[in-house]
Amino acid sequence: MDILAIESSCDETAAAVVRDGRQILSNVIHTQVAEHGLYGGVVPEIASRRHVEMIVQVADTALAEAHHSVSSVDAVAVTAAPGLIGALLVGVNFAKSLAFAAGKPLIPVHHLRGHLAANYLAHPDLTPPFLGLVVSGGHSHIVEVLDYTELRVVGRTRDDAAGECFDKAARAMGLPYPGGVSIDRVSPGGDPSAFSLPIPHAEGYDFSFSGLKTAVVNLLHTAEQKGENVSVPDLAASLSHRVAGMLVSHTAAAARDLGYTKIVVAGGVSANSVLRTQLDECCRREGWTLCLPPLSLCGDNAAMIGAQAFYEMEAGHTAPLSLNACATMEISASF
Numbered sequence: 436m437d438i439l440a441i442e443s444s445c446d447e448t449a450a451a452v453v454r455d456g457r458q459i460l461s462n463v464i465h466t467q468v469a470e471h472g473l474y475g476g477v478v479p480e481i482a483s484r485r486h487v488e489m490i491v492q493v494a495d496t497a498l499a500e501a502h503h504s505v506s507s508v509d510a511v512a513v514t515a516a517p518g519l520i521g522a523l524l525v526g527v528n529f530a531k532s533l534a535f536a537a538g539k540p541l542i543p544v545h546h547l548r549g550h551l552a553a554n555y556l557a558h559p560d561l562t563p564p565f566l567g568l569v570v571s572g573g574h575s576h577i578v579e580v581l582d583y584t585e586l587r588v589v590g591r592t593r594d595d596a597a598g599e600c601f602d603k604a605a606r607a608m609g610l611p612y613p614g615g616v617s618i619d620r621v622s623p624g625g626d627p628s629a630f631s632l633p634i635p636h637a638e639g640y641d642f643s644f645s646g647l648k649t650a651v652v653n654l655l656h657t658a659e660q661k662g663e664n665v666s667v668p669d670l671a672a673s674l675s676h677r678v679a680g681m682l683v684s685h686t687a688a689a690a691r692d693l694g695y696t697k698i699v700v701a702g703g704v705s706a707n708s709v710l711r712t713q714l715d716e717c718c719r720r721e722g723w724t725l726c727l728p729p730l731s732l733c734g735d736n737a738a739m740i741g742a743q744a745f746y747e748m749e750a751g752h753t754a755p756l757s758l759n760a761c762a763t764m765e766i767s768a769s770f
């Protein structure tokens with residue numbers, strides 16, 4: 436089954452054609468990063484406008500590269516939640532129009548389920564059940580993936596997401612947007628023990644990152660007031676190691692307690708080199724299997740949406756043309 440998938444939940448306009456949830460036939464991404472970089476973060480109204488301008492040509496290119504047309508694919512899938520509402524609406528309305536015009540089933544996909552499904556594309560043998568760590572710009576979840584479309588959240592951030600913490604701390608350090616990428620670029624040159632940042636506490640497997648972000652901002656303000664210089668690579672390295680340490684220790688605790696030996700990581704922050712190294716070390720030590728997406732599939736893309744869509748379709752999760760986009764939605768909920 437070949438599915439045309441559309442993704443427009445944030446600042447990437449993306450379309451892909453994916454076969455049987457596992458094989459990428461095409462994967463086209465138009466990123467707006469440079470434009471939002473001028474403002475230091477995503478400007479929702481600009482994101483929506485650029486999606487409107489780009490979506491037709493991005494989808495056309497994805498179909499052409501896969502040697503398909505709208506009438507030859509088997510279904511149309513779209514990210515319908517969560518994300519920026521104006522941005523989501525562009526993709527949802529476009530996908531609804533295509534599905535209606537071509538008489539194809541419409542499959543709504545949860546963006547974070549899509550991130551996890553990036554691993555189905557990269558690891559052909561991967562099947563649920565497994566323990567997932569989803570870390571993006573807006574979410575940080577530890578989730579039991581009981582089956583392809585049956586998920587249970589066991590830990591989540593109480594405040595900021597890991598990516599948000601990186602982005603806001605990077606901004607305070609004067610590093611360019613997107614901050615997580617900048618922090619990862621400078622931190623290898625720094626000393627991770629240079630600053631002893633706090634380890635915010637939350638119940639169970641939950642996370643809290645906002646105190647860590649505030650600690651970085653306060654540290655920079657204090658240094659500025661005293662006229663002292665702060666080594667940005669040292670601070671970036673200290674922050675990366677602290678965030679990665681929290682993510683790895685909570686995931687490992689959940690895996691031990693719940694009896695999982697397969698760990699699957701996803702979302703933009705899964706590109707972080709310190710996190711990847713620490714996860715690898717932890718899983719080797721414990722004898723667990725670790726699945727990470729390749730760097731090309733860590734950030735937002737439509738191939739991951741097409742992968743998850745295959746399993747949603749198999750579970751009968753198609754939508755009527757009255758489908759609406761939702762800015763928030765639990766990963767455990769189905770459309």
Ligand code: KG4
Nearest residue numbers: 571572573598615619703704706707734735
């Ligand atoms: O999944 P994603 O592309 O979009 C959302 O669904 O939010 O995640 C974006 C987040 C941003 O906060 C970005 O700074 C972060 O992922 N990110 C990284 C890295 N690459 C992207 N954070 C740390 N290290 C990276 N290498």
Ligand code: ZN
Nearest residue numbers: 571703734735
């Ligand atoms: Zn994402």
